[in-house]
Amino acid sequence: MKKSVIVGMICMFVVAGMSNLYAQANRSERGQKGVRSGLTEEQKEQMKKVRIRYAKQNLDIKNELNEFRAKQQTLISAEKPNKKEVYANIDKITALQKELSLQALDMKLEMRLFLTEEQRLRADARLNHRKGMKQGRTGRKGMAQAKMHGKRGKGQMQKPKGMHAAKGKRNMLDLSDEQQTKMKELRLAHMKNTKTLRDEVEELRLKQRNLMTDENPGKSVLVANVNRLSEIQNNLAKQRFDHQLEVRQILDEDQLALFLSRGGKGKGFHRGYARW
Numbered sequence: 001m002k003k004s005v006i007v008g009m010i011c012m013f014v015v016a017g018m019s020n021l022y023a024q025a026n027r028s029e030r031g032q033k034g035v036r037s038g039l040t041e042e043q044k045e046q047m048k049k050v051r052i053r054y055a056k057q058n059l060d061i062k063n064e065l066n067e068f069r070a071k072q073q074t075l076i077s078a079e080k081p082n083k084k085e086v087y088a089n090i091d092k093i094t095a096l097q098k099e100l101s102l103q104a105l106d107m108k109l110e111m112r113l114f115l116t117e118e119q120r121l122r123a124d125a126r127l128n129h130r131k132g133m134k135q136g137r138t139g140r141k142g143m144a145q146a147k148m149h150g151k152r153g154k155g156q157m158q159k160p161k162g163m164h165a166a167k168g169k170r171n172m173l174d175l176s177d178e179q180q181t182k183m184k185e186l187r188l189a190h191m192k193n194t195k196t197l198r199d200e201v202e203e204l205r206l207k208q209r210n211l212m213t214d215e216n217p218g219k220s221v222l223v224a225n226v227n228r229l230s231e232i233q234n235n236l237a238k239q240r241f242d243h244q245l246e247v248r249q250i251l252d253e254d255q256l257a258l259f260l261s262r263g264g265k266g267k268g269f270h271r272g273y274a275r276w
Contacts, residue, residue, distance in 0.1 A: 038119055046114045054107045058100060065096040076241065077260050083245075090237045098230035105222055108212065117215075124213035173255045182250050190243040197232050204229050 039047070068089055075086045112120060175183065208225045211217050251259055 038122065043114050047111050050107060050110055054103055058103055061096055061099055061103075065093065065100070068093045068096065076244065079260075081241075081245070083241075086241055087238055090234060090241070094230055094234040094237065097233070098226060101226045101230070102223065105219075105226060109217065109219060109222075112217075120215070173251065173258055175255070179250050183247065186243065186246050186250075190239070194236055194239055197236055201229060201232055201236075204232075 072086070072089050072093065075081055075089060115123065204225050208222065208229075211222055211225070248256060248259065
């Protein structure tokens with residue numbers, strides 16, 4: 001009886017996993033269908049060869065990157081992290097991420113060479129359309145939330161959902177009121193200190209997307225953007241680690257053990273700002 005139950009559960013997880021894979025594949029296919037539908041068979045074959053070449057070229061870099069990320073997890077989860085070693089590992093991670101970004105840029109530029117002028121214009125138009133739809137959804141969502149909060153404000157003040165979630169995560173460490181106050185102060189100080197850099201990251205990403213839709217994208221400017229993004233991300237990663245060290249000083253021995261068991265990333269206190 002017990003064996004049949006276990007087999008049934010395994011089958012259930014396998015089916016659920018396959019369903020998720022099929023769903024992801026369908027979403028990916030729908031996203032590429034608009035671009036690929038207008039390509040000739042020769043163009044499709046050319047792009048396939050480019051993707052395979054870069055995939056092989058990136059494999060060793062990605063494997064090395066995963067190794068340094070695993071090492072980073074070990075370094076920051078130590079009882080007494082070695083700041084010099086953590087910083088050096090961040091530098092290695094950043095360098096590998098930049099290399100992957102530069103190769104991805106080269107691949108995109110090379111693929112654009114296979115397209116006719118009309119195909120490039122259509123591809124860029126679809127890209128801008130998707131960006132506009134995403135921004136529109138974000139704006140409508142914000143307006144709806146503001147309207148909802150406005151209605152609720154007539155009765156009683158409502159805390160944003162994120163505050164409830166953050167409070168629940170803080171309570172997992174059983175923080176005292178004093179600790180929560182210090183944690184909030186540290187979090188706000190960290191956000192203020194990194195705001196300028198985070199804003200610049202968003203500006204550079206937007207600039208990069210706009211440059212890629214130019215008729216003849218200037219590679220030197222695109223590479224300069226990647227280099228600057230890498231520099232900022234490196235800075236943010238180090239500041240985030242420094243912030244984590246400050247957070248650890250607030251915790252007692254038992255709380256620190258729980259904190260480190262979750263990887264020492266401070267996910268319960270704030271989101272990471274260094275996205276790639």
